[in-house]
Amino acid sequence: MGEPYPKLRAHALTRAFGRAPRRVDALGPLDLTVTTGEFVCLVGPSGCGKSTLLRIAAGLLRPSGGRLEIRTDSARPAAMIFQDYGIYDWKTVLANVRFGLDVQRVPRRAGNARAMDWLTRLGLSDFADAYPGALSGGMRQRVAIARALAVEPELLLMDEPFAALDAQLRVILQDELLDLTQALRTTTLFITHSLEEALVLGDRVLVMSARPGRIIAEHRPPFPRPRTGEVRDAPEFTALKSELWELLRKEAVPA
């Protein structure tokens, strides 16, 4: 906070769906400031407009009111990682990771080198020529992460990226993502419904209300960077988790 130029700033952001009689207010009004290099986790009950916020930031959707500013010189500063269906079954793993670079017309040789580099960092270099259909869920999500990071985005948007994975794999991928993002310091908006995930990964955890989603609480996990997955065992972690859960439970269960 207090930085002069936040990377991302949303002011009175709202979004509604449908027309007048059956109009549904999905989001906001919501105010949000994210500084450069910050990893912000958004936690909220399902249907609270978390994904809507992310889609607005990505430029896939326009807000109904208010505005969201991203401080950048690029026209497409963001890369997005989806829960599933983000990677293409008809492209090999290498071609998937290279996709963003192909779109940006990076020469094939350079693109291959960068894609291969990211595959190596994510431990996938042996599967470069495989098709995603032959991979496990965890590997597929690693491919999606590699594809997003390969374009070196200024803003990384992650929409419940680990929600479809089993519990053990989630922990492993959380730790991998922690390593990666602490090295890269990419500004990240990370959506999840897992408090644990948010506390492990985030510089800041924002709790959102039920629909229409607003921010009802803000926490900074008191774990210094660089941190590892071991913070899960700290007593403060459990305390903070139950504190946030108390907040979230009221929203998740409509009275």
Add this chain to the structure above:
Amino acid sequence: MTTLTPEREPAVLVRAPGPAELRPARTHRRRRALELTLAAAVPLLLVLLWQLAATRAWIDDRVYPAPSTILSDGWDRATTGDLWPDVRATCRRVLAGYAVGTAAGYALGLLMGSLPLVRAALEPLLDALYVVPKLALLPVFLNMFGLGEGPQVALVAVTVFFFVWISTMSAVIAVPSGHRDAGRVFGASPWQMFRHVLLPASLPAVLVGARIAAGVAVLVIVASEQIAATDGLGHLIFDSRALFENDVMFVGIVCVAVLGVVFSELIRFVGRLLTPWAPRDRGRGQS
């Protein structure tokens, strides 16, 4: 939408509401009006062009009569009553054949979709028959039923049968196994399974097949009436061509087009009533 604020730091990319978000009702109304206008204007423009070409004698109006001639001729024939016997004859054949073909195709599709042994027994045979041009069966039906309504109705029925059979069978096969399992665990009898699971689950896809079949039924009847009938729109079209009455021929063609559209829209409408949960089927002939 993108405003660049003159500041000392990097530019700002703004995500702000666009016209569609600021005035959703107006944008929707305008969009709808534009779509309707386009839908009406494009055919109208082509008809006007045709009219112009005919009156300016760019085309021979004995071969391609002007739309105005076709319209006034059609109006005359409709008011004097010359047109209706043919329209009625065609409608009757199409409806009878369609009813028989749909019922048979649906029943067999359902049976073959749910019972693998029936599928194994009949699929190769029906696949082979499917590729036979249905019009080639007309002589067979003529031998079977003699002259009269029989062969016409049979031809439409066979054509419709294959469309409905294929779409029903693949729809039933494609019912997710989770749906079946849930029914089976509750102990649903075959009839209950059909009534509560297979019928509703397959209906949307079946109706798409039925709607395509409606268009094809009209297409087939016109061809067969030309060959072996003494009335009907197909007979009218080819008969008037033989008599060099090209304007009457076009009246027949327009009637066939209207009949086909009305029929397939009717099926679509019925389908919407029957499957309120299904996504709207917007496509025209995907066949």
